[in-house]
Amino acid sequence: MSGATFDYGPDFYDEPTVFPRYQEARAAADEGNTTLEEPYVLAFVGDLRGRTVLDLGCGDGTFGASVLRAGADRYHGVDGSSRMLAAAAARLDPATLERTDLNAWTCREPGAWDVVTARMVVHYLDDLPALLREVRTALAPGGRFVLSVEHPVVTCAYDGDFHDGVPSEMRVRGYFDEGERACEWLGSSVRKVHRPVETYVSELLGAGFALTGLSEGRPVPDNFRDPRTCEARRAVPMYLTIRAEKPAG
Template sequence: MEFRGASAYDHEDFFSNYMKRRGRKDSPNNAIEAPIIYELIGDFQNKSILDLGCGDASFGKDLLSQGASYYTGVEGSEQMVSAAKLNLNSESGTIYHENLETYSFPSNHFDIVTSRFAIHYISDIRSLFQNAYHALKTNGKFVFSVQHPLTTSSFISKQAGDKRGNWVIDDYFLEGERKEPWIDQIVVKYHRTIEQYFRGLTETGFRIDDLREGSPQRERFSSDAEYKRRQRIPVVLIFSCRK
């Protein structure tokens, strides 16, 4: 079966398997991406935060428990929205069941806009970047992660299974739709180069303060083998921008 956007997470088996993978210590989300996201967001005390593609809102729960003033999550999957509302359970948080393309972004409203491994599901990032820009207060931050373009250029090397031992990089400069075999399904994502992300952000008006490719740290992995495997190719691309 083929899924677009957040629809994959409304498939019961996919959702269950994803949540198990997401909770692993060695998952790229936990071992590589999360520490960088927190570093780049910086001080979020008393800040209002918009999280695009918030999933189960465990990120929002953590932000609020550490002093964020208000958290707004936008999520397209009905199952994820249900999990998010249960997880958040806070008067200082709101979850919207909306796709990122249809959500009505308020103007000049948030101190921080963030998105974690969600924007590669969106075909029109220019419009999304413009919406994020207008939703931010002056000097507000936009911090987001996507799958690294070296891994989304081609999924030929996943034909043997999800856990790649080698990576084929092909059609790198051919921007557009890709179909990834993932968790026994086909999930549609959108490939674009680092340069295309950069130009989309700067032409929107953002100032790019930092860019990271997720250099792995040994202490965050449970085994030398997995740490060494993650040293072979970057799996995450993270931008920190300011309005």
Template sequence: MSTTTGTYGYGPDFYDDEQVFPRYQEARAATDEGNATLEEPHVTEFAGDLRGRSVLDLGCGDGRFGASALAAGARRYHGVDGSARMLALAATRLDPGTLEKADLTTWKSAEPGVWDVVTARMVVHYLDDLPALLGEVRRCLTPGGTLVISVEHPVVTCAYDGDWHDGVPSEMRVRNYFDEGPRDCEWLGASVRKVHRTLETYVGALAGAGLPLTGLSEGRPRPENFRDPRTGTARRAVPTYLVLQARKPTA
């Protein structure tokens, strides 16, 4: 297989690469893949019962979460993503009219105050201005509405340096943890820029936006989510995901 040598400063450009995109799909389809086993179960738990609720999905990707939200009884769904290839795939699972192509660095909601649940899965670590996005999220949530964010865990994003076996890290070398800012991540045959933030910064940004933290998970592995118990055991060595739940006050 040929390799991609590109370096991408923004997530959507990375995923729209003609070689990266199929590699990403292949990675997501792998048995006991990390998002499916470590991140998604905690996102689903924090999002709560979606029956009769409206869901805004920032960084909606291939639309799988949107399809599951509607299957769970959500009365309305809207997905936003900057990648044309991801949105095209999402449109095979969802009504294209529920999808919006937009750059989340400048995105503004056309419908403030109407969304009961907002999700931002594995996307905000591509953005420089987290407070700006969180302010917009607060504006579009209903009173008492829920925000669920997932990101790569800060012990991973600080250096991207570790020992990996079959796609599972057995050790990460934590360096320059409190020096926040851009990092280059080599993944799927290319390099993509991500932004490292500490756990303290994520929690503080939520509070600063008026969205106090109500739940936190580091993607603790649950044996029932793994087909191969050996993978579940190996995943206990290093936390690779951080999932945060926050709520907009009712008054």
């Protein structure tokens, strides 16, 4: 491993070299989140007109801007990075933002949210059941929760063969051994938490949610500029996106 080592949180994305690298990576053509994860998140959140949206791990506000353009009545973003929130504040209007380490986040407005999202953040957090309890508290009856994570096939070992940044294969080791992993991200070694697919599903069910959608990021040609990249992306599932709903009763 090269570079500095950080835990997820304010100290990572607030590092001077990390934030610009993040922006550059996300702006790349046919970037993975944009082509494989975000389309399914947008499909799972559904029609947002008149809805209230709580976005956990809101980042630089790019997704929040999409939510507001889609007609959401209210948007609130939570993130642990001051640099991310500064970028979000410059991009979002109207919106409210909150700086909180999501490992310690608690719901301040029970039942106030029609939709809660947590994009690419849960795999940094230690206590999944605690987060799910807070999300369930935050949701209005019948509300939906959409979360996305790196696919557990990837997080179990972070060992694969890549061509132009796209994996041709990933080596699966210790898949059912849950816990900490380290991976190279933006020039640093970053700590993440590996969980199998069944853990995400069983924890959601155990928290009282109904599972209503699941995606492994199947590549769709219309989402890509380069059809060769789309074809290459068929080799390895990179993202797991789940939609769950709080019972209406």
